[in-house]
Amino acid sequence: MLHELAILAALAAAPDQEAAVARPVRTAALRDRPVAATYNGYEGQTNVVAPRLADPAINLDGRLDEAAWSEAALLTGFSQFDPSEGIPATQDTEVLLLISEDAVYFGVRAFDDNPGGVRATLGERDTFYRTDDYIQFILDTFNDQRQAYSIVVNPLGVQQDGLWIEGRVGRFGRNFGPPIDWNPDFVWDSEGRVEDWGYAVEVRIPFKSIRFPEAAEQAWGLQVFRKIQRLGFDESWAPVTKDVANRLTLAGSLSGLRDLERGLFLELNPVVTGTRQGTYDAGAKAFTREPVSGEFGFNAKYGLTSNLTLDGTYNPDFSQVEADAGQIAVNERFALFYEEKRPFFLEGTEIFTMPKNLVYTRSIVNPVAGAKLSGKAGSFQLGYLGAVDEVAGSGEPARRPVVNLLRARRDLGNASTLGMVYTDRSTSGDEYNRVFGIDGRFVMARRYTLTVIGAGSRTATVGSGPESGSYLSLQLERASPTLTFNIDLEDVAHGFDAGSGLIPRVGDTRLQSRLEYNFRGEPGALVEQFRPGFDASAFWDHESFWRRETFEEAEIRYGVTTSFRNNITVLLAATARRYDFRAADYDGLYVDDGRGGEAPFVADQDPFGLLHGVGGFFWVNSWDVLRGRVRWGYRQDAVFDLRYGVPIEVGTGWDADIAVYAYPTRHLSAELGFRYQSLFRESDGTLALEAVIPRVKTQYQFSRALFLRAIVEYGAQMRRDLVDPATGHPLLGCGSSGCSLRSGSDANDFGIETLLSYEPTPGTVFFLGYSRQMEDTGRLRFRDVRPTADGLFAKVSYRFRR
Structure with a gap:
């Protein structure tokens, strides 16, 4: 009943969509500014020739008042694709675009007939996608329609970024949310301002922050989205339909990109962490605190070419400034999935993304050192990740298994791929786990997608002989604005073991289907x-x-x-x-x-x-x-x-x-x-x-x-x-x-965490945090809450970049 009352209250106070369709009134200063060329997406004008200025001298402040913007290309004519599809956008959006010798620039005027309804929160990076209005730029720099950069900015210039990876399940589940990996963080600049006519943002994306082919002339895929949260409207510059499985194929193009230079790309990122742990002595009713312990870590990244990057790390910290939210496990028979949060394992690992978790980097529990090589050459995408893990045994000396992950994938046709994966986790010659697999993603008739994965494992432990097992996954999906369905078969033999992955149910076969x-x-x-x-x-x-x-x-x-x-x-x-x-x-x-x-x-x-x-x-x-x-x-x-x-x-x-x-x-x-x-x-x-x-x-x-x-x-x-x-x-x-x-079991844990965080750019951070763990004598009694441990944590790192 409360649900229905809440719905009625919200709907009674809400304007209808026809009222929102009225265009905002613009000032002459906004309407009459000159531009180099105009590209109306609704009318099919989606092939943009990039204007180039040697030195645009743009000061990012969200005002768009520099003379350089008059030389920019203008993208207009947005259309809605959700909840309605193919109708003109309810609010006008103008996107200005130009490139310089070292960056691509975007300027946006997002008009709104109800400026007071613009959602804009001054929040933490990478957290507003479901809460604020935003502008989202999609840059398919290899123009392969498989993978693209997602650069998102809210009306105040707060940033969110990630990689659009076709075939990946969205953060909020299949068919709910775009297939974007939000974990990678890129270095770029943005500013935004809320005005009495809507809002404006300016964005600068350095070529050093993205990968692109080594070619004298190239074209990128280009798309721009706008989200109006209070109405739930999704709008795009190049028209979008759900009648195709791969939305990147619907993007426009950005051509005229000549002699792009990434320049020397080198990043050095030293990290210093310090902790002081305490345990509670119930007899003395006081904490016994250990001496302050510190650790030094180091990350390095070198751009071998504009499309091939080498990463190295020593003693990478977990960067776990916020504990994983509690998950219910009282009747859960299988392992739970937790997202990766460590910086070294987030950037450049998109090649290892698969519909099934044959690679799960959180299986590398406590890495001592690691190296990573990733990039794309022509139609081949390659990735290698190696690490030395440190696993503490119960009453035994710590072991250091060596982990090697190898992945290769080749583009087929307009949107299909064929790939292989190899993982090896070895402690010694007599103790190892190895997995080899082949996978393919085949898009048929634009709306049907067949995904196939076949793998085998071989595992040996001390004192027992090798054991082998097989893995098979078949998925068929149909994309449509109306009728959608998928069929999913997953077969895991009893002897299969993905030691570097996460396959929760071993020895089972699952058949699942959905029709909507x-x-x-x-x-x-x-x-x-x-x-x-x-x-x-x-x-x-x-x-x-x-x-x-x-x-x-x-x-x-x-x-x-x-x-x-x-x-x-x-x-x-x-x-x-x-x-x-x-x-x-x-x-x-x-x-x-x-x-x-x-x-x-x-x-x-x-x-x-x-x-x-x-x-x-x-x-x-x-x-x-x-x-x-x-x-x-x-x-x-x-x-x-x-x-x-x-x-x-x-x-x-x-x-x-x-x-x-x-x-x-x-x-x-x-x-x-x-x-x-x-x-x-x-x-x-x-x-x-x-x-x-x-x-x-x-x-x-x-x-x-x-x-x-x-x-x-x-x-x-x-x-x-x-x-x-x-x-x-x-x-x-x-x-x-x-x-x-x-x-059975009975646990009543109570925890408090505080954190002061300063992060002007990804990789340059200062964290100071305190946590206390306690236990209650009964469920939700709060009568005799007893501390068990506490800890003080600090981290300082700086990202040197040239």
């Missing part, structure tokens, strides 16, 4: 899009699948997503799932008979035959000060034994994931998050597991480079001991060394 139809409303309608969809997935044991036996797990889901005017989205869904495990899967599980003996546990599979669930999602981004999302679910599900990976009994419970974002001023922001999961045993109604993770993050931005942040997170995750649902007797896990209770 998009009904579009008329421009300005209350309902902009109505998308019913159907999902189905099933898991088999690898060998059972090929013997055509029944599945172990299956789920079907029917959902309806409705997008309302002014950036409001509601999803309602119903699910049905089933588990059907074999008796052999429970080998090793026994029941304590209460008389000192044990009997094999025999799970009744009938209760797992049909489990139901309902859920929903609500997203609102139309208000200025408060925005947020709510995801909820009520379901039947299995209580799993996490060691054996099998269902024990049926439980019923709730899921929730809530996030509220507040922006009281342009400098101050706050985020309130809440995650919850529970399951109650249907056999006796008792609580089997529960997780509660509230999180509060507050940040004050003094300037674009300087901010102060505080994070408070409480993580309560509890699992009861496993019992036989028929008798209530404890379950035992038995092996050659005897039997032990399948005990």
